[in-house]
Amino acid sequence: MNIELKGIHFNYGKITALDGVDLQLAEGACGLLGPNGAGKSTLLRVLLGFLRPDRGQGRVLGYDIRQEQFLIRRSVGYMPEGDCLIPGMDAVAFTAYFGELSGMPRQEAMKRAHDVLFYVGLGESRYRLLETYSAGMKQRLKLAQALVHDPKLLFLDEPTSNLDPQGRNEILELIKDISSKKDIQVLISSHILTDIEYTCSYVVILNKGKVAAQGAISALKEIRYSLYEIKAKGETDRLVRKLQEEGCKVEETEDQLLKVYMPANLDRKEIFRLADQEQVQIRYFIKSQTSLEDLFAQTVGVD
Secondary structure, eight states: OOEEEEEEEEEETTEEEEEEEEEEEOSSEEEEEOOTTSSHHHHHHHHTTSSOOSEEEEEETTEETTTOHHHHHHHEEEEOSSOOOOTTOBHHHHHHHHHHHTTOOHHHHHHHHHHHHHHTTOGGGTTSBGGGOOHHHHHHHHHHHHHTTOOSEEEEESTTTTOOHHHHHHHHHHHHHHHHHSOOEEEEEOSOHHHHHHHOSEEEEEETTEEEEEEEHHHHHHHHEEEEEEEEESOHHHHHHHHHHTTOEEEEOTTSOEEEEEETTSOTHHHHHHHHHTTOEEEEEEEOOOOHHHHHHHHHTOO
């Protein structure tokens, strides 16, 4: 396992940020999701060795998160959300500098810097000063510095923030290529659920410092609930209340479509039975393809 955590707790004074987090992540691309304050940033800092957990044990690439933080930071790649650029440097010098910080000899770091800058699409701009870079170019550069020392594990914090649609798509394609063809495990923390669904097959959802759900996205969407879309005529409010009493979550869209999230142990025939009981006529009924957004809403209880 590249990441192993057991019972990780971390508090900021009286505020609990992580509350008994268990994780085992081995390969591929994994998404880290959660509402604001769920503990995502704190978890990344613990994994990087920036924060020492109050309780619990863990290893990253085999290194102890309590005792071997320096070795972890030399071995992983980290693309932070905020800019980490140094004014007055060009992209080659900047990327090579981060390679040296990871322990690479200067000549090797310089050669590798040219390679990764071409890989991320900055080959023609590698001698420009960083302060002249656009937002999209800065994101690519942050990705390049995270890759320069050829890590086995890559942490990406909001990798598509502040990007236009084209720039976002290009970064996502790079992430998919890295995780599928470069033998690098990627952990992506993002608030953009569609980005996670596009790049990742596995997801960890945090809520209030706890792991609310984790597993293969396809399996989680299939096992946790079924989603049905309904249009009905009559006293639909009464039908909604009855469905909620049976453990369903119901949302109403602007065009009066009811989205009913049914627990896995509840038969869909129950919808028709309750509709008949409340004298509500079902005029449209279809099983919908669930999305990661649906799973996220169910898991963290977003109304």
